[in-house]
Amino acid sequence: MNPLNQYIELYNANREVIDAGSAPLLNALRPAALEVLLGNSLPVKGDEGYEVTSVDGMLAPDYGLNVARIDIPVDIAETFRCDVPNMSSLMGIVANDKFVPTKSLLRNLPEGVTVMSLAEAATRFPDRVARFYGKIAPLDNPVVALDTLLVQDGVYIHIADRVRLDRPLQIVNIFQSMVPMMAARRILVDVGENADLRLLLCDHSNNPDTDYLALQVIEAHVGERGHLEIYDIEASTAATRRLSCTYVCQESGSEFLGNATTLLNGVTRNEYTIDLRGERCSAGLYGMAIGSASQHIDNSSVINHRASRSASNQLFRYVLDDEAQGAFGGLIEVFPEAQFTEAFQTNNNILASASAQMHAKPQLIINNDDVKCSHGATTGQLNHEALFYMRSRGIPYDEARTMLMQAFMVDVINTVSVEALRDRLRHLVEKRFAGTLGSCESCRKLQ
Amino acid sequence: MNYELRIMNCTNLLDVRNLHASIGEKEILKGINLTIRRGEVHAIMGPNGSGKSTLSSVLAGNPAFTVTEGSASLHGIDLLALSPEDRSHEGLFLSFQYPVEIPGVSMVNFMRAAVNAKRKYFNEPPMSATDFLKMMRQKRAVVELDNKLASRSVNEGFSGGEKKRNEIFQMAVLEPQLSILDETDSGLDIDALRIVSQGVNTLKTSENATIVITHYQRLLDYIKPDFVHVLYKGRIVMTGGPELALELEERGYDWIKENS
Numbered sequence: 001m002n003p004l005n006q007y008i009e010l011y012n013a014n015r016e017v018i019d020a021g022s023a024p025l026l027n028a029l030r031p032a033a034l035e036v037l038l039g040n041s042l043p044v045k046g047d048e049g050y051e052v053t054s055v056d057g058m059l060a061p062d063y064g065l066n067v068a069r070i071d072i073p074v075d076i077a078e079t080f081r082c083d084v085p086n087m088s089s090l091m092g093i094v095a096n097d098k099f100v101p102t103k104s105l106l107r108n109l110p111e112g113v114t115v116m117s118l119a120e121a122a123t124r125f126p127d128r129v130a131r132f133y134g135k136i137a138p139l140d141n142p143v144v145a146l147d148t149l150l151v152q153d154g155v156y157i158h159i160a161d162r163v164r165l166d167r168p169l170q171i172v173n174i175f176q177s178m179v180p181m182m183a184a185r186r187i188l189v190d191v192g193e194n195a196d197l198r199l200l201l202c203d204h205s206n207n208p209d210t211d212y213l214a215l216q217v218i219e220a221h222v223g224e225r226g227h228l229e230i231y232d233i234e235a236s237t238a239a240t241r242r243l244s245c246t247y248v249c250q251e252s253g254s255e256f257l258g259n260a261t262t263l264l265n266g267v268t269r270n271e272y273t274i275d276l277r278g279e280r281c282s283a284g285l286y287g288m289a290i291g292s293a294s295q296h297i298d299n300s301s302v303i304n305h306r307a308s309r310s311a312s313n314q315l316f317r318y319v320l321d322d323e324a325q326g327a328f329g330g331l332i333e334v335f336p337e338a339q340f341t342e343a344f345q346t347n348n349n350i351l352a353s354a355s356a357q358m359h360a361k362p363q364l365i366i367n368n369d370d371v372k373c374s375h376g377a378t379t380g381q382l383n384h385e386a387l388f389y390m391r392s393r394g395i396p397y398d399e400a401r402t403m404l405m406q407a408f409m410v411d412v413i414n415t416v417s418v419e420a421l422r423d424r425l426r427h428l429v430e431k432r433f434a435g436t437l438g439s440c441e442s443c444r445k446l447q
Numbered sequence: 448m449n450y451e452l453r454i455m456n457c458t459n460l461l462d463v464r465n466l467h468a469s470i471g472e473k474e475i476l477k478g479i480n481l482t483i484r485r486g487e488v489h490a491i492m493g494p495n496g497s498g499k500s501t502l503s504s505v506l507a508g509n510p511a512f513t514v515t516e517g518s519a520s521l522h523g524i525d526l527l528a529l530s531p532e533d534r535s536h537e538g539l540f541l542s543f544q545y546p547v548e549i550p551g552v553s554m555v556n557f558m559r560a561a562v563n564a565k566r567k568y569f570n571e572p573p574m575s576a577t578d579f580l581k582m583m584r585q586k587r588a589v590v591e592l593d594n595k596l597a598s599r600s601v602n603e604g605f606s607g608g609e610k611k612r613n614e615i616f617q618m619a620v621l622e623p624q625l626s627i628l629d630e631t632d633s634g635l636d637i638d639a640l641r642i643v644s645q646g647v648n649t650l651k652t653s654e655n656a657t658i659v660i661t662h663y664q665r666l667l668d669y670i671k672p673d674f675v676h677v678l679y680k681g682r683i684v685m686t687g688g689p690e691l692a693l694e695l696e697e698r699g700y701d702w703i704k705e706n707s
Contacts, residue, residue, distance in 0.1 A: 390549070392535055392540075403557075403560065
């Protein structure tokens with residue numbers, strides 16, 4: 001069966017159950033999503049913007065959804081066995097797609113900060129959630145439409161005007177299921193004027209051998225002079241497929257920093273669309289992908305400069321070994337109104353084996369004369385001269401290679417503003433290259 | 448025979464016999480013979496393109512070159528059979544003509560990896576952090592290397608002189624038996640030349656040896672050679688004492704080209 005149809009059928013057959021397990025606001029958008037999907041198909045490999053990744057193929061297995069909201073017990077202590085089971089005061093858990101409030105989180109949230117189940121928020125504060133739910137991520141993206149059709153819950157984060165969260169908020173997405181499953185979740189982030197949030201998302205699997213598809217849409221709105229950072233770190237399993245679309249809408253004077261890090265995974269497609277809607281915004285989007293075995297990592301970004309005097313910067317680096325496949329597609333579009341735009345994009349890749357593959361597609365569309373823009377993509381091998389230099393000092397070949405690959409990621413790691421997270425990432429990357437990274441480690445509590 | 452004994456019994460530190468090497472199809476070394484004993488300093492001079500840097504690269508094990516004939520042994524061990532890292536562990540050190548910049552790898556991590564790899568090779572435990580930092584401090588003093596440089600990425604943004612001093616610093620840390628200084632004087636001003644040479648002279652003992660590869664006599668005013676060899680078209684065409692360097696300085700290389 002056509003992969004899309006199996007999910008449409010699933011929806012049609014379970015419409016009432018799905019609605020009953022969610023909130024009216026989320027249910028209200030499903031018919032529109034269905035309409036889009038009925039006249040549409042999922043992107044296949046080779047389609048414009050999907051040169052190496054087939055969304056259709058990713059969804060081909062007939063994954064089940066937990067539409068009836070059967071409680072799958074999540075053993076949080078088991079998840080964090082590698083850590084002091086003392087939860088960070090600002091750590092939230094999402095089990096599959098269900099937000100699990102922890103007492104310590106709720107107790108420690110400062111005034112003006114809301115972190116709760118999206119379905120609950122949509123019921124309790126429909127006006128506030130309706131401002132941005134389904135308004136930032138467009139339904140004409142079939143992945144967004146599919147998520148909108150099936151999503152029942154997720155996370156709602158609201159930072160009131162002028163509230164600045166001094167610690168990062170960490171959301172751990174835990175997958176737990178003994179049978180192949182798909183989770184469709186939505187994260188809605190509403191950062192008020194002059195407000196400040198640093199958000200760390202990590203994917204974690206408690207059942208590493210079970211096939212799993214994480215379908216995720218993030219909608220984020222950053223108010224005037226607001227500041228938002230989203231670090232999305234994946235250290236999942238070879239059996240995990242991940243489809244994630246992040247949409248960010250920025251008002252005047254706001255700042256956004258996005259980080260897409262893939263350390264371990266199966267097949268991943270991350271899309272980022274950043275709308276610099278107001279003047280004098282700044283956006284930074286940074287990515288790091290480390291692939292070996294048959295990992296597949298595809299990052300795609302669209303930066304829309306819609307108003308004047310904004311700046312964006314992008315840096316994506318990949319190290320691909322064995323049979324790993326990578327793709328980076330980056331589009332910067334400068335609209336006619338966006339004078340004095342500064343937009344830069346860099347993508348550097350190292351192919352560490354003869355059979356690893358990288359597909360890079362940098363694009364610039366400039367509809368304006370008064371801009372400073374650049375893009376550059378390089379794909380090559382480890383520096384042989386550096387390798388020999390290190391070996392001549394006694395550093396063994398494999399160790400020298402690892403050190404060079406790690407060094408290649410330093411520039412991306414250095415863009416992380418949270419010191420504890422920077423140290424954590426450095427450590428994780430080191431372990432990843434040394435081959436000792438476990439799939440549970442990225443979501444340890446940030447000290 | 449155990450390792451220590453083998454080293455003790457071996458009078459020649461380096462023995463190069465009829466060494467031929469090429470890059471791609473092009474033969475560059477065409478039969479080098481060279482014997483170096485402990486405590487000696489040898490200078491290798493010669494015009495551009497004569498194969499001086501190739502000789503140092505081949506001895507250090509640069510995979511860009513292929514040895515097609517001949518042999519080279521370091522204190523009795525077949526040097527050519529060893530990987531570059533094992534050659535280093537066995538006591539060979541090459542000071543690069545163009546030290547490589549390695550962005551993202553800090554000098555400290557670089558040196559720690561090098562020191563501990565050598566210790567592992569000799570079945571010794573890694574050096575403790577305190578001992579390591581103490582040693583780094585001591586060795587930096589040999590070439591007056593600024594502490595700030597030690598905390599930066601390897602050679603990144605170093606001036607020409609700083610890069611060369613960094614080479615000698617690494618030499619001080621690794622305590623090689625045979626050091627090859629490849630055009631260490633190029634790009635150095637008089638002060639840097641003095642500091643680098645002093646460093647090399649400080650590290651000199653009766654147990655180790657040095658090969659100084661240079662274009663000019665200038666460096667040899669600071670590092671006094673026992674022997675001077677002239678390399679031309681891939682062969683050593685003349686060997687003499689320190690006076691040969693002075694003669695070359697005076698007469699240039701043309702008379703060598705005519706005579707060979």
